[in-house]
Amino acid sequence: xxxxxxxxxxxxxxxxxxxxxxxxxxxxxxxxxxxxxxxxxxxxxxxxxxxxxxxxxxxxxxxxxxxxxxxxxxxxxxxxxxxxxxxxxxxxxxxxxxxxxxxxxxxxxxxxxxxxxxxxxxxxxxxxxxxxxxxxxxxxxxxxxxxxxxxxxxxxxxxxxxxxxxxxxxxxxxxxxxxxxxxxxxxxxxxxxxxxxxxxxxxxxxxxxxxxxxxxxxxxxxxxxxxxxxxxxxxxxxx
Amino acid sequence: xxxxxxxxxxxxxxxxxxxxxxxxxxxxxxxxxxxxxxxxxxxxxxxxxxxxxxxxxxxxxxxxxxxxxxxxxxxxxxxxxxxxxxxxxxxxxxxxxxxxxxxxxxxxxxxxxxxxxxxxxxxxxxxxxxxxxxxxxxxxxxxxxxxxxxxxxxxxxxxxxxxxxxxxxxxxxxxxxxxxxxxxxxxxxxxxxxxxxxxxxxxxxxxxxxxxxxxxxxxxxxxxxxxxxxxxxxxxxxxxxxxxxxxxxxxxxxxxxxxxxxxxxxxxxxxxxxxxxxxxxxxxxxxxxxxxxxxxxxxxxxxxxxxxxxxxxxxxxxxxxxxxxxxxxxxxxxxxxxxxxxxxxxxxxxxxxxxxxxxxxxxxxxxxxxxxxxxxxxxxxxxxxxxxxxxxxxxxxxxxxxxxxxxxxxxxxxxxxxxxxxxxxxxxxxxxxxxxxxxxxxxxxxxxxxxxxxxxxxxxxxxxxxxxxxxxxxxxxxxxxxxxxxxxxxxxxxxxxxxxxxxxxxxxxxx
Amino acid sequence: xxxxxxxxxxxxxxxxxxxxxxxxxxxxxxxxxxxxxxxxxxxxxxxxxxxxxxxxxxxxxxxxxxxxxxxxxxxxxxxxxxxxxxxxxxxxxxxxxxxxxxxxxxxxxxx
Amino acid sequence: xxxxxxxxxxxxxxxxxxxxxxxxxxxxxxxxxxxxxxxxxxxxxxxxxxxxxxxxxxxxxxxxxxxxxxxxxxxxxxxxxxxx
Numbered sequence: 001x002x003x004x005x006x007x008x009x010x011x012x013x014x015x016x017x018x019x020x021x022x023x024x025x026x027x028x029x030x031x032x033x034x035x036x037x038x039x040x041x042x043x044x045x046x047x048x049x050x051x052x053x054x055x056x057x058x059x060x061x062x063x064x065x066x067x068x069x070x071x072x073x074x075x076x077x078x079x080x081x082x083x084x085x086x087x088x089x090x091x092x093x094x095x096x097x098x099x100x101x102x103x104x105x106x107x108x109x110x111x112x113x114x115x116x117x118x119x120x121x122x123x124x125x126x127x128x129x130x131x132x133x134x135x136x137x138x139x140x141x142x143x144x145x146x147x148x149x150x151x152x153x154x155x156x157x158x159x160x161x162x163x164x165x166x167x168x169x170x171x172x173x174x175x176x177x178x179x180x181x182x183x184x185x186x187x188x189x190x191x192x193x194x195x196x197x198x199x200x201x202x203x204x205x206x207x208x209x210x211x212x213x214x215x216x217x218x219x220x221x222x223x224x225x226x227x228x229x230x231x232x233x234x235x236x237x238x239x
Numbered sequence: 240x241x242x243x244x245x246x247x248x249x250x251x252x253x254x255x256x257x258x259x260x261x262x263x264x265x266x267x268x269x270x271x272x273x274x275x276x277x278x279x280x281x282x283x284x285x286x287x288x289x290x291x292x293x294x295x296x297x298x299x300x301x302x303x304x305x306x307x308x309x310x311x312x313x314x315x316x317x318x319x320x321x322x323x324x325x326x327x328x329x330x331x332x333x334x335x336x337x338x339x340x341x342x343x344x345x346x347x348x349x350x351x352x353x354x355x356x357x358x359x360x361x362x363x364x365x366x367x368x369x370x371x372x373x374x375x376x377x378x379x380x381x382x383x384x385x386x387x388x389x390x391x392x393x394x395x396x397x398x399x400x401x402x403x404x405x406x407x408x409x410x411x412x413x414x415x416x417x418x419x420x421x422x423x424x425x426x427x428x429x430x431x432x433x434x435x436x437x438x439x440x441x442x443x444x445x446x447x448x449x450x451x452x453x454x455x456x457x458x459x460x461x462x463x464x465x466x467x468x469x470x471x472x473x474x475x476x477x478x479x480x481x482x483x484x485x486x487x488x489x490x491x492x493x494x495x496x497x498x499x500x501x502x503x504x505x506x507x508x509x510x511x512x513x514x515x516x517x518x519x520x521x522x523x524x525x526x527x528x529x530x531x532x533x534x535x536x537x538x539x540x541x542x543x544x545x546x547x548x549x550x551x552x553x554x555x556x557x558x559x560x561x562x563x564x565x566x567x568x569x570x571x572x573x574x575x576x577x578x579x580x581x582x583x584x585x586x587x588x589x590x591x592x593x594x595x596x597x598x599x600x601x602x603x604x605x606x607x608x609x610x611x612x613x614x615x616x617x618x619x620x621x622x623x624x625x626x627x628x629x630x631x632x633x634x635x636x637x638x639x640x641x642x643x644x645x646x647x648x649x650x651x652x653x654x655x656x657x658x659x660x661x662x663x664x665x666x667x668x669x670x671x672x673x674x675x676x677x678x679x680x681x682x683x684x685x686x687x688x689x690x691x692x693x694x695x696x697x698x699x700x701x702x703x704x705x706x707x708x709x710x711x712x713x714x715x716x717x718x719x720x721x722x723x724x725x726x727x728x729x730x731x732x733x734x735x736x737x738x739x740x741x742x743x744x745x746x747x748x749x750x
Numbered sequence: 751x752x753x754x755x756x757x758x759x760x761x762x763x764x765x766x767x768x769x770x771x772x773x774x775x776x777x778x779x780x781x782x783x784x785x786x787x788x789x790x791x792x793x794x795x796x797x798x799x800x801x802x803x804x805x806x807x808x809x810x811x812x813x814x815x816x817x818x819x820x821x822x823x824x825x826x827x828x829x830x831x832x833x834x835x836x837x838x839x840x841x842x843x844x845x846x847x848x849x850x851x852x853x854x855x856x857x858x859x860x861x
Numbered sequence: 862x863x864x865x866x867x868x869x870x871x872x873x874x875x876x877x878x879x880x881x882x883x884x885x886x887x888x889x890x891x892x893x894x895x896x897x898x899x900x901x902x903x904x905x906x907x908x909x910x911x912x913x914x915x916x917x918x919x920x921x922x923x924x925x926x927x928x929x930x931x932x933x934x935x936x937x938x939x940x941x942x943x944x945x
Contacts, residue, residue, distance in 0.1 A: 010769055017765075018758050025754040027446040028426070037429045038313050039816040046817070047805050055803040055814065056915045059821040066307045066316045070366070070378035071825045073253060074385055077359050078832035080260070081389025082839045084352040085400075120918075127804065128914035132828055136922040143930050161264055168261040175254055187309035188246045200807045219828075223927060226835050230842070230934040374822055381829050385836060392840055397847040401858035404774070404840050411781060411833050412768075418826050419788050422819060426795060431818075474858070756874055760881055767885045775890045775936060779897055782928070783881050786904060789916075790877075797911040804914070820913045827916070831923045831931075838935040849942035 051196055051205040052125035060130065061208045061215075065189040068131075068211075069174060072218055076171065079222045086229045097150035106148045113141055121216035125205040131212040135219025142224035151231055160228065163221040170218025177207050177214070242303040244284055245320050248328070249366045251280050256358035263351040271343070274354050278336060281361070285332055299732035301325055302746050304371070312371070312432045312747055319371040319747060323733040327368050327497050330577055334489050334584050335361055341588050341708040342482040344701035353393065359386040360486060364494050371747060373421045373431045373506070376498065380417060380462075384410045387491060391479040402478035409471040413461040420454040427451070433506050434747035437740060440507055448507075449515050455502055456521070462495045465558060466528035469551050473535075476547030477600065481591020484543065488550050489584030493576055496557060504737050509564050522559045526656050529555030533663045540602045542594070545667060546586055549626065552660050553579050559656075560641050563648045569734045571640030574726060578637040578716070582625050585712025589619040592705045602674065609675030612702075618709040620672055625716050627664045632720040753794035760787030772853040774841050778834055785830045789823050796820070870910055877903045894932045901925040 042055060042063065052058040060068050097103060117137035124130030142163075145154040181190040191206035203209060255277030262269050288303075295301040305318040320328070339357060346353045363382035370376050388410070392403035425431055427447055428439050440448070464472035476484050503512060512518050532551030539545040553575070561572040596611045597604040609616040625634035638657060645653035719726060736743070760783055767780025800813040803820070841851060848856050880903060884896035901924030908917035 007770070014762055014765065018762050021758050021761070022754070024446065024450040025758075027444060027450065028423070038431070039429065039818050041314060042817060043803070043814050053805040053807070054915070055805070055817040056821050056824070059817050060824065062308060063310055063315050064374070064821065067375055067378050067822075067825055069253075070363075070375070070382055071828055073256075073359060073362075074378070074382055074829050075832050076257070077356060077382060077385045077389065078836045080352050080355045080359075081385065081392075081836050084349050084356075084389060085392055085395060085839050085843050087349070128802070128918050130915065132824065133915070133918045133922050136919075136927055140922075140926060143927075164260050164264060168257060171257040172254075175250065175257065178250070181308070182243060182246075185309065187306065188243075188250070189307055190309045227927075227930060227934065230835075230839065230931065230938070374825075378825065378829070381833070385833055388836060388840075392843065395843065397844070398858055400840050400844040400847070401856065404837065404844060405859060407833065407837050407840065408768070408777065408781070411837070412784075414833075415785050415788055415826075415830070418822075422788075422792050422822065425819065425822075478858075752871075752874070756878065759878055763878075763881050763885055771885070773888075773890070775932070775939075776885070776893065778932075779884055779893055782897060783884070783900070786900070786924070789920075790904060790907065793908055793911050793913045793916055797913070800912065802912045802914045815912050820916050823913075823916050824919050827919050827923055831928055834928065835931050838931060842935055842938045845939045849940050851939055851941075 047199065050191060050208065051199050052208050053200060054125050054127065054130075056128075057125045057130050057208060057212070058205075061124075061211045062191050062206075065178075065211065068215065069178070069189070071132075072171065072174065072215055075219060075222045076167070079167070079225050082226050083229050097153070098148050102148055106144055110141060110144065113137065113144070117141070117216070117220070121212055122202065122209060124212040125208045126200070126202070131215030132219055134212075135216040136223060138216060138220030139223035139227065142220075143227050146228065146231060151228065154228065158224070160225060163225050163228075166221040167218050167225070170214045170216070170221065173214025174211055174218070177211055181207075241305060242288075242320075243305070244288055245303055245318055245369060246305050246307070247284050248281065249318075249362050249369065251284065252277060252358045252362035252365070256355050256362065259351050259355050259358070267351065270351055270354065274339070274358075277358060278339060281332065282336065285329065289329075296322065296325065296732070297728055299735045301732075302742075304747065313430050313435050316375050317371040317432065317747065318369045319743075320369055321743065322729070322736040323500070324368045324497075326573070326729050326733045327493070328365060330580060331364055331368070331490055331493065332361075334580055335364075335486070337708055337711055338482050338485050338489075338584060338588065341485075341705060344704055345480070345482055345591070349393075353390070356386045356390050357486075360390075360490075364490060367494055368497055371433050373424060373433060373436065377414070377417050377421055380498075381414050383491060383494070384414055387483070387487060390483045390486070391475050393483060394480050396478075398474075398478040399480075402475040405471045406475040409461055409468065413458040416454050416458040416461075420451055420458065423447075423451050423454065432747070433501070434744045437506050437508065438744050438748070441511060445515065448511055452507055452512070452515065452517065455507075456517075459495060459499050459502070460524075463492055463499070463554055463558070464551055465555055466524050466531060469528060469532070472551060473539075473544045473547040476550065476587075477541060477544040481587055481594075484591070485584040485587040488546070488587060489580045492550065492554055493580050496554070496561075496576060499558075500561065500737060505740055505743060508740065518562055518564070522562045522650070522653070525555045525559035525562065526653055527555075529553075529559065529656050529660065531555075533660050536667055537663055539667075541600045542590060542602070542605060542671060543587070543600050545671075546583065546590070549664065549667075550579075550583060553583075556641065556653075556656060556660065559650075559653055560644050563644060563650065563653075565644060565648055566734055566738075567640065567644035567647050569737060570730055571637060571642075571644045573730055573733060574640055574723065575637035577726065578625070578633040578719075581712055581715045582622050582634060585709060585716070586619065586622045586626070588705075588712065589615055589622065589709045592709070593619065602671070605671060605674045606677045607675070609672075610678070614706050615709050616675060618706075618713045619675075621713050622716065623668045623672065625720070627668060628661045631717070633716045633723060634720075636720060636723040753791060756794075757787050757791040760784075760790070774844075774851045774853060775838075777853070778837055778841070781837075782830070782834060785826070789826060792819050792823050866910065870907070873903055873907050873910070877907065890936045891933075894929060894936065897932070898925050898929040901928070 046055045046058045050058040050062045117134045120129035121134030178189040182188050195206045197204040292301055301322050303320040307316045363379045367379035388403050388407045391406055392399045428436055461468040529552045532548050536545050536548035539548055557572050557575050560568045593608050596608055625632035628635045628638040642654055642657045764780045764784030768777050796816045796819040800815045803814040803817040845851055853859055880896050880900040884893045887893050905917045905921040
């Protein structure tokens with residue numbers, strides 16, 4: 001009886017919330033009738049301001065680059081927390097991997113995945129993609145290694161220490177470019193003027209490709225550490 | 240005025256957090272050096288800001304800002320430091336400094352990871368208080384959530400992980416609501432800068448105003464632990480290690496109160512709240528939450544859980560008195576924020592040290608604790624008396640101003656809650672003081688239990704550090720209790736900057 | 751209009767999984783659906799029928815979709831994934847002590 | 862041309878809701894996670910229809926790829942008391 005009462009109560013609250021949301025959405029006008037000061041400016045002069053063809057990358061790594069710094073710090077914090085929580089556990093380990101055919105096939109495919117992730121990272125200002133997406137694809141390589149070849153292989157190739165060093169390197173690339181911005185241009189995370197080149201080429205758009213590269217390495221290494229510590233006992237206790 | 244040092248308040252802790260895992264790979268002994276370096280750069284930075292702008296802090300015209308990436312406010316992110324955020328940054332930095340010194344000996348294992356998460360909290364709290372951009376605020380709130388959630392489970396014990404799961408569920412929902420609210424604001428006003436939103440918010444339709452305000456308020460009520468959503472709070476205060484509880488109670492809830500003030504007064508505007516008839520409702524919810532917190536605290540049999548419920552009571556009281564929107568209300572509210580920050584952090588710090596002499600946090604095991612370590616227990620008693628509101632201490636002064644504010648606004652239910660809180664506090668705290676001085680004879684088994692309850696790694700001079708920190712908190716309470724007039728000028732000036740929204744908007748958008 | 755309906759259905763479904771289901775993994779799935787519904791609504795609402803916000807070389811720019819909500823949503827997706835990972839890790843950790851992931855059987859989650 | 866897009870979008874929306882319902886309804890965690898992954902893929906297609914290419918790439922990579930892997934590794938570690 002108690003349970004049914006609870007269920008009825010919760011479902012009636014749900015229905016009320018749904019009706020309230022619906023009523024409120026009726027009030028929100030159509031998009032075309034709204035004020036769009038910031039987006040109009042970014043659409044019309046984003047290319048000349050930043051030199052990046054992809055306006056979303058321009059927003060992420062130039063207009064609102066500080067948000068991206070905070071976002072990559074969120075991943076950094078999650079990595080620290082996960083490594084901390086799982087480091088004492090003796091979780092079951094798979095080091096045998098899958099069959100010979102699968103191993104051979106993925107051995108052939110893996111370099112292309114790496115190439116694709118590098119493409120996504122470096123062409124962030126020219127085509128869809130960027131540091132975050134490319135970084136996740138980079139982490140997928142480590143996941144594939146763990147699943148197909150067994151986690152011992154992954155450990156031999158890229159030990160967690162190497163991944164931690166890569167993560168720190170990526171973070172400091174981002175932070176360092178920001179500080180260079182203070183020293184040379186007067187503002188933290190300002191797009192570096194001396195790096196600009198002809199728009200549309202691979203190395204253009206000021207410091208955006210370098211920031212992309214740093215974020216990519218950082219995200220890739222961080223997510224690889226997350227996955228790796230979730231499938232195996234990895235880090236020894238640090239006292 | 241453009242000032243580079245306020246961005247350093249965020250990126251110095253962030254850089255320290257980034258470098259610690261790398262230092263751990265090289266040589267773990269160097270770690271504490273970098274921690275102290277980061278903290279001292281931070282303190283030096285803040286001190287230099289105080290010294291340079293002392294006159295402006297005193298006459299209330301402090302206004303520093305920074306445009307990230309050199310973009311003017313509606314297009315990029317801006318950081319703003321006015322008198323209100325300056326006051327909060329100063330007290331939060333002081334409190335966090337005390338707690339990090341305390342935790343040097345306390346943290347037995349994974350010291351490196353602890354410092355990483357702790358420095359992320361320092362950076363994120365400074366960022367959340369400095370930022371002048373709504374979405375940037377969301378990012379820093381998520382950063383606070385993820386770092387504190389990992390820290391709650393720091394001991395990797397059964398109750399710790401339960402508490403962290405509960406905490407994260409509630410706070411992630413609050414975070415996604417904030418995201419939704421920010422995006423709705425953007426769609427309706429086409430901007431994310433707080434000043435620009437504030438400039439145009441009153442022109443919106445009242446239905447949309449209510450929608451956005453309700454979403455932000457729900458999220459902030461979850462984060463602060465006010466009535467309908469207070470169920471995550473006692474569990475997470477109870478189960479996390481002592482320094483983390485001090486951070487949660489002493490610092491994080493105050494940061495959310497700050498963000499509440501920022502959003503309601505600066506961004507949404509109090510006139511809008513009054514026009515939507517929300518202010519009376521919110522005061523009643525907050526007072527009811529305060530009442531509930533004190534009643535639950537009466538039946539709690541566990542000292543840390545009791546302090547958690549008492550936190551609910553105090554936060555509700557502060558919330559209600561701020562919502563009165565009178566000058567006296569702000570004065571009492573902000574003074575009590577300062578008082579509560581130091582009292583609660585000091586209590587949790589002292590309590591975490593005292594509880595290592597006991598088998599559990601339960602009331603019956605508290606017997607005889609006061610006789611083991613008398614100096615710390617005396618400080619503990621002084622802090623408890625300040626929580627009750629004994630006259631020469633800071634808790635009395637702040638409660639007095641809150642009472643006066645309620646009486647001035649003729650909100651007699653509020654005045655009743657303040658007195659009711661003090662009276663119940665007498666009952667539930669004196670119980671523990673009496674229990675602490677009970678003589679106890681230890682059996683062999685108890686002595687064995689004690690060995691297991693020691694911290695994993697004991698450091699030389701640990702007892703001295705703990706005694707020093709608890710006395711530092713007590714000293715703050717006593718000194719400001721006698722001389723709460725010292726706080727008069729900063730409080731008046733921060734109230735000035737809450738009330739004077741036009742100046743904020745003009746200075747952000749104009750220069 | 752249609753998108754608002756989809757948003758409300760998905761949001762309520764996520765909330766249902768979060769509150770009524772006792773399995774902790776199910777709760778995380780509900781949280782993911784809830785966040786995804788918000789992201790979907792943002793993208794669908796900001797679509798004004800323009801092009802993808804990327805300039806093409808040698809062409810004049812035509813009408814673009816608003817790039818700012820898309821960038822913010824990208825940030826939101828990454829943050830949501832990392833919080834979900836932390837939550838799942840904590841569930842693994844809790845499971846080591848309790849041998850169950852049923853919320854009703856774990857006493858500490860209910861008080 | 863226009864109607865074809867609308868029909869496709871409606872079908873995808875129905876499929877999206879269906880995936881979410883299935884993912885919540887099924888008791889077995891593994892099936893739920895696979896439906897969640899399908900949900901993400903459908904969402905990716907919808908983002909592409911709404912011309913948000915970057916978000917679509919991110920959702921494909923994070924929602925359908927990484928999240929699924931993390932969920933899978935989590936349920937592989939979880940012990941149920943009665944099984945051993």
